[in-house]
Amino acid sequence: MTNQSITLKAYGKINLGLDVLRRLENGYHEVKMIMQSVSLHDVITITALDTSNDIIIRTSSGKIPCNEQNLAYKAAKLMMETYSIQNGVDIYIEKNIPVAAGMAGGSTDCAAVFKGMNSLFEIGASEMDLRNLGVKLGADVPYCIMGHTALSEGIGEILTPLPKPPACIVLLAKPDIDVSTKYVYENLQADTLEIHPDIDGMICAIEKQDLHTLCTKMDNVLETVTGKKYPIISEIEHLMKSEGALQSIMSGSGPTVFGIFTDTEKAGKAAALIRERNLTQEVHVAEFI
Numbered sequence: 001m002t003n004q005s006i007t008l009k010a011y012g013k014i015n016l017g018l019d020v021l022r023r024l025e026n027g028y029h030e031v032k033m034i035m036q037s038v039s040l041h042d043v044i045t046i047t048a049l050d051t052s053n054d055i056i057i058r059t060s061s062g063k064i065p066c067n068e069q070n071l072a073y074k075a076a077k078l079m080m081e082t083y084s085i086q087n088g089v090d091i092y093i094e095k096n097i098p099v100a101a102g103m104a105g106g107s108t109d110c111a112a113v114f115k116g117m118n119s120l121f122e123i124g125a126s127e128m129d130l131r132n133l134g135v136k137l138g139a140d141v142p143y144c145i146m147g148h149t150a151l152s153e154g155i156g157e158i159l160t161p162l163p164k165p166p167a168c169i170v171l172l173a174k175p176d177i178d179v180s181t182k183y184v185y186e187n188l189q190a191d192t193l194e195i196h197p198d199i200d201g202m203i204c205a206i207e208k209q210d211l212h213t214l215c216t217k218m219d220n221v222l223e224t225v226t227g228k229k230y231p232i233i234s235e236i237e238h239l240m241k242s243e244g245a246l247q248s249i250m251s252g253s254g255p256t257v258f259g260i261f262t263d264t265e266k267a268g269k270a271a272a273l274i275r276e277r278n279l280t281q282e283v284h285v286a287e288f289i
């Protein structure tokens with residue numbers, strides 16, 4: 001094989017709703033979440049190497065590892081072992097999704113490598129095969145393989161596709177703080193949460209294409225931990241809402257905050273104010289995919 005390559009978009013995700021039902025004996029948490037892909041994406045280029053069986057990781061970002069710690073590396077290794085691929089791969093990650101942000105940036109790169117190698121080496125694995133393989137590398141990986149809008153249950157591996165919600169503008173702002181997903185889940189009082197988001201009501205609103213009701217019900221229980229520790233999260237939410245967002249909440253374990261707008265100018269003004277007030281410079285305008 002001469003160096004054939006494939007390029008894929010690896011989309012980031014937000015959680016329109018995130019509920020934690022209980023802590024499991026094994027330390028994992030049972031979740032009920034509405035996942036939504038957004039247009040902000042990394043670009044993954046995978047090139048087959050015909051002279052070696054190495055896995056080479058290169059990236060535009062200084063913030064992620066270029067070794068076997070990278071989730072793209074782990075995905076490539078698992079694909080090579082599972083499907084007895086003899087070639088090595090060179091994987092270039094153009095990183096646009098904020099890192100350690102609650103947007104599944106690592107999981108989506110991982111998912112893109114599964115899908116890309118499946119095509120590049122003409123393996124013919126089904127999406128379900130890849131999802132079953134992907135869950136070994138992270139709870140969000142099966143969803144990232146599937147993409148779009150989905151209900152995610154269990155530890156994140158039980159997925160039900162949902163219709164795409166009405167089009168809108170999604171303003172993403174990632175404060176310049178590092179949040180560990182592990183810390184957030186460890187500090188969540190899962191069994192005594194007073195408020196649980198109405199995920200079923202959100203699904204109903206999506207089915208009716210009712211953006212306003214969907215926005216009213218958006219909520220994320222992990223904000224009880226991350227939001228308490230970092231007041232900047234609610235500062236950004238307040239700003240987005242006072243500038244016309246229908247809703248603004250945190251995604252995943254944070255710290256990325258997103259706002260839902262229907263007016264492009266208002267979203268642009270909110271983005272400019274977030275930068276001007278130095279809440280963060282890492283602001284992106286996106287849409288649902």
Ligand code: ATP
Nearest residue numbers: 070071099100101102103104105106107109140252
């Ligand atoms: P999630 O929403 O799934 O919890 P996240 O958005 O909070 O994920 P990531 O951007 O996936 O977080 O990064 C989490 C950690 O994974 C980072 O500390 C990073 O060093 C590591 N990592 C490994 N591979 C990658 C990758 N390809 N892209 C981003 N982070 C990666």
